[in-house]
Amino acid sequence: MRQTLTFRILTKLGFRLSPVTYGGRGFIGLAGSALRIWRNEILQAMAARSVLLAPLNSRVIRPFLHKCRGVDLGENVFIGQDVIIDGVYPHKVHIGNGTRVLNRVQIIAHNRDLGSYKQGDKVFELGYLVKDTYIEEDVSLMIGSIILPGVRIGKGAIVAAGAVVTKDVPPYTLVAGVPARITQVF
C-alpha cells in the first residue's frame, strides 16, 4: 500500500506505527487517531484509578467514563479498580446489563494479525484484527481475568480469577485457567 508523506515522516522520526493500519492515513487522519487514543487513555486512567466518591465509583462513575470512551455498556454494570477495556477500539466491546467486572480485568477487542507472520517480519508492522467482544448479561468476570478479542461470554457465566478466555463461553458455566476451560456447568 502507498504510504502517505505524514506516515513516512513519523516513521523517520522513530514512531513505530503499523503501515497496514496507519500507512494510508494523512495528517488529519493520523492526528485524529492520536487525539482519540489520547482521550481514551485519559478517561481510562480516570476510570481505573479514581478514588473520589468511593461508593459511587464502581456503579456510576467508572461505567459512565467507559461509556464516554465508546464502550457499549448496559445498565447496572459494576466495574472495579484498574479495569482495562480496549484502548484503541473501546466501541467494539459490548457489556450486558447486570454484569460485574472485578478489579484488574482486561477486555480486549484487537490483536495483531498473525495470519501472514513469518520469520524476519516485525510484529509491530502487522495490521490489527479488530473483533467485537461480547460479555452478555449477568456475567461475573473475576479478579484479573483477561478476555481476548472476538470472544462471546454467555449470560450468567463466571470467569474465574486469572483466567485467560480465548474462546466463547456458554451461558451459566464456570471457566478457569489459561487458556480458560469449562470446569462447572450450572
Ligand SMILES: CC(C)(COP(=O)(O)OP(=O)(O)OC[C@H]1O[C@@H](n2cnc3c(N)ncnc32)[C@H](O)[C@@H]1OP(=O)(O)O)[C@@H](O)C(=O)NCCC(=O)NCCS
Ligand atoms: C497470542 C495471540 C495473538 C494469538 O492469537 P491467535 O493467533 O488468534 O490464536 P488462537 O486464538 O487461534 O489460539 C491458538 C491456541 O492458543 C491458545 N491461546 C491463545 N491465546 C492464549 C493465551 N493468551 N494463553 C493461553 N493460550 C492461548 C488458544 O486457546 C488456542 O488453543 P487450542 O489450539 O488448544 O484451541 C492472542 O491469543 C493474544 O494473546 N492476544 C493478545 C491481545 C492483545 O494483546 N491485543 C493488543 C494487541 S496490540
